[in-house]
Amino acid sequence: MFVAPPGYQPVYNPSIPYVGPIYGGLRSGMSVYIQGVIPHEITRFNMNLQCGESEGSDIGFHFSPCFDNWDKVVFNSCQEGEWGSEEEIHNMPFSKGDAFEMVIIINQEGYQVRYRDTIYIYTL
Incomplete structure (x- = not known):
C-alpha cells in the first residue's frame, strides 16, 4: 500500500471526474501517484x-488511454484554449476491469x- 510522505495530502476515493488542488503546485522533480480500477x-x-x-x-498534461478499437494512448496539452500537437502511442498496456497503479513524474523536459x-x- 502506498503511504504519502509527511506534508502531502492524498485524496482517497474521489468522485469522478475529480477536480481538486495539488497544494503547493507541481514542479520539476515532483510526482503524482494514481491508483484505480478501469x-x-x-x-x-x-x-x-490542469493549471487551475x-x-x-x-x-x-493530458493523458488518455483509448479502448475504442484504436488501442492507443494519447498525450497532449492545452494552452489558452488551444490544444497542442497530439502524440499517440499504439501500445495499450491497460485493460478494462484491471486495477492499476501509475506515477506521473514532472521534469524540466x-x-x-x-x-x-x-x-x-x-x-x-
Whole structure:
C-alpha cells in the first residue's frame, strides 16, 4: 500500500471526474501517484494535470488511454484554449476491469508516466 510522505495530502476515493488542488503546485522533480480500477463499460479515460480548477484552465498534461478499437494512448496539452500537437502511442498496456497503479513524474523536459514496466515520455 502506498503511504504519502509527511506534508502531502492524498485524496482517497474521489468522485469522478475529480477536480481538486495539488497544494503547493507541481514542479520539476515532483510526482503524482494514481491508483484505480478501469471500468468495463468505458471507451477511454483521461487524466489531466490542469493549471487551475476552473473549466477553462490550461492543461499542462493530458493523458488518455483509448479502448475504442484504436488501442492507443494519447498525450497532449492545452494552452489558452488551444490544444497542442497530439502524440499517440499504439501500445495499450491497460485493460478494462484491471486495477492499476501509475506515477506521473514532472521534469524540466515534460512528463514521464510509469505504469508496470512501461515508461511513456511526453516532451513539452
